[in-house]
Amino acid sequence: MSDTYLGMPSFPQAKASTRDTRLRANLTHATRTIRDKRARAVAELDDWAQLREAGKRIKDRTLRHLDDHLVQLEQNVTAAGGTVHWAADAAEANRIVADLVKATGEREVVKVKSMATQEIELNEALAAEGITAYETDLAELIVQLGEDRPSHILVPAIHRNRGEVRDIFAAKMGEWGRPAPEGLGDSPAELAEAARLHLREKFLRAKVGISGANFMVAETGTLVVVESEGNGRMCLTLPETLISVVGIEKVLPTWRDLEVFLQLLPRSSTAERMNPYTSFWTGTSDGDGPRNFHLVLLDNGRTDTLADEVGRQALRCIRCSACLNVCPVYERAGGHAYGSVYPGPIGAILTPQLRGTASAVDASLPFASTLCGACYEVCPVAIDIPEVLVHLREQVVERDGPGHRTERAVVRAGSWLLDHPAALGAVERWASRTRGLHPRRLPTAVARAWTDSRDLPELPEAPFRDWWRKSR
Amino acid sequence: MRVALFPTCVNDAIHPRTGQAVVALLERLGVQVDFPAAQTCCGQPQYNTGYRRATEPLVRRMAGAFAGYDHVVTPSGSCTAMVRDNYPRIGAKARTEGRGDGLARAAASLVPRVLELTEFLVDVLGVSDVGAYYPHRVSYHPSCHGLRMLGLGDRPRRLLEAVEGLELVELPGAEECCGFGGTFAVKNPDVSAAMGADKVRNALSTGAEVLCGADNSCLLHIGGTLRRADAPMRAVHLAEILACTRADPTGTGWATPRARSSA
Amino acid sequence: MTVPAKGSSRERILARIRAAVQDAAEPPPVLRDYRDSHQPDDPARLLDLLAANLADYRAVVHRCTGAELPAVIGRILAERGSRTLLVPDGVPEDWLSGTAVERVRDHPPLAPDRLDAVDSVLTGCALAVAETGTIVLDAGPGQGRRALTLVPDHHLCVVRTADQVVASVPQALPRLDPSRPQTWISGPSATSDIELDRVEGVHGPRTLEVVLVG
């Protein structure tokens, strides 16, 4: 019953997450901390609304002429000494990167945190070719050492608290390189220091770096990476070869456009006026940084998303994660429940568009929201996430997946009733008259989904419409 | 001024008292209201679950039922937001799908006239003191649609603050969703219940006797959670608080025809 | 006429983009009605703000006159106990007149482990942004290639004159050359990866000291 009427399984892990008190506590603590900080950082700028509107429009106009901007970007990157590759899907991107790494003769690469390379599962693809990719972002390192999956865009190990991180470092660092210091404590400062020591030897000998990018500027061929820890600078500067895998939607037309996004992004993501480090590079520079630069432009479902009139706004996303941090469903379900590298509200609209809704989890994502609108309110590029969610729900329902057949029938019957007020009144009347017979908890799965945690309302003596008719 | 009441289908079937309170309140303020019987439901549950096409007849029905009224007042933020935000979308999509302009025109005719109760009181009638009396400790939960989509702002608070005898206490985490979310409540019951539990915990921490809201769908969920916990707190719609007076502090008279015709 | 390989991913992606947007309306124009700066145009106040914002993100800020600069640099290095100082080309000789620490030059370019071994690096900057507490390096004179300010654990950066300070990001970008590699630095490296708690000092220099002249 639950599968047929409810249409969808609730997202698979949510039940477990709501009962995992440690996970709940970790998430609640972290998201609330950042939520308040973001609000203060945003409140400092009295022109936030104008910046947000500008960000939205720049992105919309860029997407409308994405072909032109990408071609211009390609020309400028090439002119500045870089090489541009185009990858239609994950497999092609992985093959390109693996071939580039193999051509250097290296077997190890250092990586800056990048959603695009997680999306295409690059590390796994490289491992299959005998190449080890070291994640160098602190949270990614925690995830990699813990053989875990990321659960947040900005802070992939947000589901771990300091004690858990300490245990992972102490147990696992030695397997990957320099072991954690003896007697490692659990203060974030000590843990950051352990990561510094562990990764430093890798940075200093790295010959190949792999990154994503936050922005690419078409008119100049410049790529921009926004970060905090300095691992990005290490990977972008020290190796001889740099390979950046970037989604095609990350392009901006002009250098000037950065003035909007470099204000929107840091305040929305880490709630800072400016993040500690931002790196800009245009192709290659003599004697400064990598001698070889490859840019892999990634489609992997983005052009499908672009074709959807309502859904394409998801491509504005600058991956700030503000929507995750305010989302009450994310806070309780945790990032893993979304079954994708893009969790939370943005994941619920992006993943089903990039991957389609054929799998149960992808089809369940658009329903993983109360439509409370907190995500839309904080989104720095004004993605109307509730609007897209409802739009995607329609697509799931229209496809008439087996799960929705009964629900459709119920809705159809309901629609008839709601278009016949007299009949509706009769049903309401019947329900009111039989109210003495309604138990407090109901047996069917749908009803149980309600009554397991909540009482049903008591029905009135008569519906409003009857009272009105009689009293007039 | 011709004013129609759209109590919403939920209140019609499950919580008529809220509709009665709106009638009592508006008549006390000198506004004659009507209940066009052709109305049913705005279509929010269907639309938000993905059944846009099933909503279309309801758009037409709503536009028809409320044709000719200057204002359509509804004690529900989410139903107001449904009409205001989604009816134009439904019309526009029907147009792009090559099914003509009719739906868009129906939506356009209705949308500007539909007002949430506190908007009608504050913006149209220009009152914040409605002469109510409610000697209780009350906390207010601003439901998401009213808060974020309609931008009701401080209207509900101003109305409550003017109520004689009412002590308003701040609700911690007020802006956070209660976890109802329409069919979300049964599609994702675990998350929904966890959110409801947190909302209720915050509400109980205020020590208030009454949790006031302006959307009975949320209050069904919160109230049901409170009752299941046998908590010393009731969920009460804002209209029912504003309709209470010194003469009738518990609203016993709203339901009786006599009380209304004497207004 | 040369045509790219038919069915290449490049052509396929571009064709898919064109098909996806061909019926889309032209989105509304970008209004740049946001502020050019959030501060009054007052150089003295900008310098104060820069100092405050740098300090807020845990940079150590020193202020002095041009004449005092060599002594201030000498004192900072002495207090830290630095014995080796990496000096990029173009750092004015007189900045170093107040210190006797061993100078290390990037000729020939130093390998990463050599950079790791120096105690401090001294640079100027391209400009600084007051509102965000940001120092911008563009590998120009007195700044060196990017690795020089990355690997050493102590970065001492001089903001030479008040006219190197702009109020805001919108005022900074037009003054910078996109063809040069740039690093924008706002405080020492930091992480919020554990419980979203900010900790300063990870991979980049753990100590950033900024001397504001003027």
Ligand code: SF4
């Ligand atoms: S959808 Fe908006 S809020 Fe969410 S990550 Fe993307 S840009 Fe940030």
